[in-house]
Amino acid sequence: MTDYLALQKQRIDSFLDGYLLPETARPEIIHKAVRYSVFSGGKRFRASLCIAANDTFAGGTESIIPVAAGIELIHTYSLIHDDLPCMDNDDLRRGKPTSHKVFGENIAVLAGDALNALAFDLVSSAEDCRLVRILAHAIGTEGMIGGQVEDIASNGLDNLTEEDIRYIHTMKTAKLIQASLEMGAVHAGAALSRTDIIREFGARIGLAFQIVDDILDIESSDEVLGKDVGSDVENDKATYPKVCGLDRSKVFARAAIDEAHRFLAQLEEDTTMLGELADFVINRVN
Amino acid sequence: MTDYLALQKQRIDSFLDGYLLPETARPEIIHKAVRYSVFSGGKRFRASLCIAANDTFAGGTESIIPVAAGIELIHTYSLIHDDLPCMDNDDLRRGKPTSHKVFGENIAVLAGDALNALAFDLVSSAEDCRLVRILAHAIGTEGMIGGQVEDIASNGLDNLTEEDIRYIHTMKTAKLIQASLEMGAVHAGAALSRTDIIREFGARIGLAFQIVDDILDIESSDEVLGKDVGSDVENDKATYPKVCGLDRSKVFARAAIDEAHRFLAQLEEDTTMLGELADFVINRVN
Numbered sequence: 001m002t003d004y005l006a007l008q009k010q011r012i013d014s015f016l017d018g019y020l021l022p023e024t025a026r027p028e029i030i031h032k033a034v035r036y037s038v039f040s041g042g043k044r045f046r047a048s049l050c051i052a053a054n055d056t057f058a059g060g061t062e063s064i065i066p067v068a069a070g071i072e073l074i075h076t077y078s079l080i081h082d083d084l085p086c087m088d089n090d091d092l093r094r095g096k097p098t099s100h101k102v103f104g105e106n107i108a109v110l111a112g113d114a115l116n117a118l119a120f121d122l123v124s125s126a127e128d129c130r131l132v133r134i135l136a137h138a139i140g141t142e143g144m145i146g147g148q149v150e151d152i153a154s155n156g157l158d159n160l161t162e163e164d165i166r167y168i169h170t171m172k173t174a175k176l177i178q179a180s181l182e183m184g185a186v187h188a189g190a191a192l193s194r195t196d197i198i199r200e201f202g203a204r205i206g207l208a209f210q211i212v213d214d215i216l217d218i219e220s221s222d223e224v225l226g227k228d229v230g231s232d233v234e235n236d237k238a239t240y241p242k243v244c245g246l247d248r249s250k251v252f253a254r255a256a257i258d259e260a261h262r263f264l265a266q267l268e269e270d271t272t273m274l275g276e277l278a279d280f281v282i283n284r285v286n
Numbered sequence: 287m288t289d290y291l292a293l294q295k296q297r298i299d300s301f302l303d304g305y306l307l308p309e310t311a312r313p314e315i316i317h318k319a320v321r322y323s324v325f326s327g328g329k330r331f332r333a334s335l336c337i338a339a340n341d342t343f344a345g346g347t348e349s350i351i352p353v354a355a356g357i358e359l360i361h362t363y364s365l366i367h368d369d370l371p372c373m374d375n376d377d378l379r380r381g382k383p384t385s386h387k388v389f390g391e392n393i394a395v396l397a398g399d400a401l402n403a404l405a406f407d408l409v410s411s412a413e414d415c416r417l418v419r420i421l422a423h424a425i426g427t428e429g430m431i432g433g434q435v436e437d438i439a440s441n442g443l444d445n446l447t448e449e450d451i452r453y454i455h456t457m458k459t460a461k462l463i464q465a466s467l468e469m470g471a472v473h474a475g476a477a478l479s480r481t482d483i484i485r486e487f488g489a490r491i492g493l494a495f496q497i498v499d500d501i502l503d504i505e506s507s508d509e510v511l512g513k514d515v516g517s518d519v520e521n522d523k524a525t526y527p528k529v530c531g532l533d534r535s536k537v538f539a540r541a542a543i544d545e546a547h548r549f550l551a552q553l554e555e556d557t558t559m560l561g562e563l564a565d566f567v568i569n570r571v572n
Contacts, residue, residue, distance in 0.1 A: 021428070025428075030432060031427060048337055056311050061447055064461045084392075086391035104372070106372045107435065109372060110431050112399070113399075113425075117431070118422065119428060120406045123418075124410075124419050125415075126415075128415070129410040129412075130417070131417060132406055137441075140403045141313070144305070145396050145403070146316060149393065151315050152392055153313065266509075281560035
């Protein structure tokens with residue numbers, strides 16, 4: 001993790017610890033389940049993007065923190081539901097048993113549902129309904145959920161094209177990453193032309209993020225990744241390496257990050273942090 | 287159904303038909319699943335409460351319709367998830383096979399998730415973040431989801447008190463009904479003192495609604511109810527009749543509606559519609 005990411009993670013974790021109800025609140029099991037998944041060691045990459053986009057245009061305001069934290073709750077809910085037996089059926093996530101293995105399937109479904117609602121509570125704290133809509137669209141059937149549907153449907157298929165896999169990864173992963181940046185820019189009051197550039201930037205690093213995920217599933221180790229390496233191949237998942245091969249996948253990821261930097265170069269603002277976060281996507285090891 | 291309910295149902299259904307993506311939108315299965323559950327014959331009772339509360343204080347504005355429709359999407363999502371095999375494992379809902387029986391468990395989970403997000407998109411259309419927060423709180427771990435957790439945990443228990451069952455029903459059902467009314471009043475710009483009365487009214491009819499649900503599960507027929515009568519007893523669910531007996535359950539429901547009317551009487555506005563909706567709760571047959 002970069003120093004910047006480490007710092008933002010601390011801010012987000014500290015905020016969420018104060019915001020989420022304690023494990024002793026009634027009914028205890030759901031509050032335990034919520035905290036178990038929220039504090040399972042996520043990097044807070046999406047929150048950091050949101051904060052960095054905001055700070056790029058507004059020079060730092062604390063009111064972005066609840067919004068950024070809300071995005072992380074959405075990400076957490078999506079992981080809990082993706083891991084369910086009826087979805088990817090994963091037992092391990094970030095080196096720990098998945099929610100349904102610890103609390104049961106019913107509580108895992110409800111913990112995800114609760115996080116979905118809590119996220120909108122947090123995002124609404126900025127008193128700007130545009131942020132609520134950007135998030136809702138990014139995670140709907142034309143975004144994250146649509147991508148998950150196509151992802152499930154494409155398991156085991158052998159005739160996927162590059163266009164197919166690009167579509168799935170864009171929907172499943174890039175839309176929320178893009179929205180994180182857009183929400184930061186909109187909250188900062190960035191001009192529409194600049195928000196558009198940030199959106200293009202987000203589409204590239206979002207796609208690269210998922211391609212790198214696919215590559216790490218092949219080239220990393222269980223210990224570093226915190227989940228079973230090789231599970232994509234085992235489950236015959238739709239991945240870039242499966243469709244394009246490992247070498248071309250790396251070329252595509254690199255190209256997407258290069259494109260992202262070219263969009264940043266169009267901005268007059270200081271984009272050092274956003275540039276660092278783009279590089280993190282391609283340099284990360286887990 | 288009363289004439290008023292029938293009219294509001296028409297408005298909400300017509301709005302949602304235009305709002306929701308067509309079944310042919312990619313990915314088709316999720317859009318089919320969303321429409322299947324949304325248009326499965328719901329009475330739109332919660333939406334009607336929201337509209338009636340708004341109209342009581344503001345004399346009718348069209349901008350409440352998307353907000354009220356959003357509440358129905360939340361209600362629909364909660365039913366889809368409640369019916370899942372890992373929850374109540376119900377095969378039938380409103381006389382039709384449940385979502386997971388038709389589309390599979392994974393799509394049913396995702397359809398619920400999608401509706402959850404769409405609901406916030408709709409509620410945000412009123413450009414008032416207070417409405418987003420009222421809804422988010424009502425369906426969170428201190429509301430609907432908390433109630434569902436306690437409901438699951440209390441299956442098969444024989445030592446439930448009247449206080450326990452009142453708590454479960456309040457959380458599981460009354461909170462969302464109360465929020466529907468509150469959102470209407472807030473949207474209409476009602477004074478705080480009047481919104482408080484509406485909240486008290488909502489708590490009473492919400493509780494009565496779930497007690498009547500329990501009673502209908504014993505006294506109705508499969509055809510009228512659209513689901514298997516007696517399933518609560520079969521699954522040893524926590525219900526008012528189980529804890530207090532059938533006769534006292536009817537007394538409690540009646541008393542809650544009478545209390546609700548007394549709160550309405552404190553308002554100077556014309557509360558005819560809200561009063562009719564309260565009576566519908568106790569007179570309904572399905």
